[in-house]
Amino acid sequence: MIYLDNAATTRTSSEVVEAMLPYFSEYYGNAGSIYGLGSKSKKALIMARETIAGTIGAQANEIYFTAGGTESDNWVLKAVYESCRNRGGHIITTKIEHHAVLHTCKYLEECGARITYLDVDKDGVVDLEQLKKSIRPDTILISVMYANNEIGTIEPIEKIGEIADEYGVLFHTDAVQAYGHLPIAVERMHIDLLSASGHKFNGPKGVGFLYVNRRTKLGSFIHGGQQERSRRAGTENVPGIVGIAAAAEHASLYMEERATVECRMRDYLIGRIEAEIPGAHLTGHRTMRLPGHVSFCFEGVQGESVLIMLDMQGICASSGSACTTGDPGPSHVLLAAGVTEEMARGSIRLTLSEENTMEELDIVVEALARIVEKLRGM
Numbered sequence: 007m008i009y010l011d012n013a014a015t016t017r018t019s020s021e022v023v024e025a026m027l028p029y030f031s032e033y034y035g036n037a038g039s040i041y042g043l044g045s046k047s048k049k050a051l052i053m054a055r056e057t058i059a060g061t062i063g064a065q066a067n068e069i070y071f072t073a074g075g076t077e078s079d080n081w082v083l084k085a086v087y088e089s090c091r092n093r094g095g096h097i098i099t100t101k102i103e104h105h106a107v108l109h110t111c112k113y114l115e116e117c118g119a120r121i122t123y124l125d126v127d128k129d130g131v132v133d134l135e136q137l138k139k140s141i142r143p144d145t146i147l148i149s150v151m152y153a154n155n156e157i158g159t160i161e162p163i164e165k166i167g168e169i170a171d172e173y174g175v176l177f178h179t180d181a182v183q184a185y186g187h188l189p190i191a192v193e194r195m196h197i198d199l200l201s202a203s204g205h206k207f208n209g210p211k212g213v214g215f216l217y218v219n220r221r222t223k224l225g226s227f228i229h230g231g232q233q234e235r236s237r238r239a240g241t242e243n244v245p246g247i248v249g250i251a252a253a254a255e256h257a258s259l260y261m262e263e264r265a266t267v268e269c270r271m272r273d274y275l276i277g278r279i280e281a282e283i284p285g286a287h288l289t290g291h292r293t294m295r296l297p298g299h300v301s302f303c304f305e306g307v308q309g310e311s312v313l314i315m316l317d318m319q320g321i322c323a324s325s326g327s328a329c330t331t332g333d334p335g336p337s338h339v340l341l342a343a344g345v346t347e348e349m350a351r352g353s354i355r356l357t358l359s360e361e362n363t364m365e366e367l368d369i370v371v372e373a374l375a376r377i378v379e380k381l382r383g384m
């Protein structure tokens with residue numbers, strides 16, 4: 007099997023699994039209990055929070071553990087809207103966000119929020135002038151993703167942070183694709199709120215975190231016990247939290263090394279596809295893109311058909327986002343980047359990790375060339 011769908015999810019690394027195991031079997035205490043077994047869990051939570059905070063230049067009390075990226079995004083949008091609704095409910099986001107943001111915005115619109123969806127250029131980059139012009143006295147939040155899951159484009163987060171700071175508007179970034187892969191410094195980048203998810207950087211599924219700047223007042227998301235300083239109640243997922251921290255530590259330690267290897271493989275794959283497959287168009291920005299991210303539209307084929315034929319050769323890839331599989335419409339991200347509907351139907355995403363090899367990439371290019379030619383001839 008050749009796995010090229012790391013933007014959908016990653017393999018939980020063996021070090022991470024090993025770090026988690028004792029917290030299922032031996033140290034199963036509730037972190038809220040006062041006896042020794044409970045305090046073992048509590049200590050693990052404290053350490054995990056410090057580790058995660060350290061990777062983004064935050065303080066431990068600014069990290070809240072959640073059940074993943076979707077929950078973190080929901081929390082921010084709903085809680086900011088609820089708390090600031092009295093001074094207007096205008097939120098600025100983009101047309102290319104993940105559905106965790108877009109569908110939450112749609113829900114908030116039904117509740118009375120007004121939302122501006124920013125355009126992107128042909129490379130998927132947000133228009134900063136349009137952002138500035140969209141800010142109004144009742145704007146309560148700017149939410150722009152750090153890097154896009156479908157086309158890999160990295161957004162100018164620092165500049166967006168500066169603009170948000172200048173106008174005194176809260177800034178949230180969905181950094182689910184970026185965290186663990188790109189350097190993040192929340193203070194320098196003027197980020198008030200940041201979402202991340204364990205399974206996108208070799209951690210376990212179902213655990214993520216939300217960074218909330220200590221000067222930002224954010225309402226509770228799940229009501230109940232005192233966990234997560236009463237803002238996200240429910241017995242902590244201790245093994246998951248230990249796992250996400252182990253993955254975060256590893257990712258930040260080897261980030262540069264890994265990115266170098268992945269960028270080299272990425273550019274090799276892009277180069278060969280462009281040279282050897284006619285009618286292949288790169289989507290997203292050529293250089294301002296995630297290290298392991300390759301995405302193309304192939305003229306005259308259906309992405310889904312290509313995927314099925316790749317699967318028959320043991321190659322795992324995606325047509326864009328795993329979350330839209332089964333959704334027959336063309337990708338909202340590609341349409342926002344000005345790709346025609348016809349062309350958007352031929353989209354393929356190949357997202358690699360440092361575990362892939364050049365030999366695998368050669369096999370993939372050859373399979374892809376054969377499949378595209380065959381489908382076009384049918």
Ligand SMILES: *Cc1c(COP(=O)(O)O)cnc(C)c1O
Nearest residue numbers: 074075076104106155182183203
């Ligand atoms: C995967 C992803 C999410 C959702 O994260 P989950 O942990 O799977 O809920 C949100 N935003 C982006 C950009 C993603 O890639």
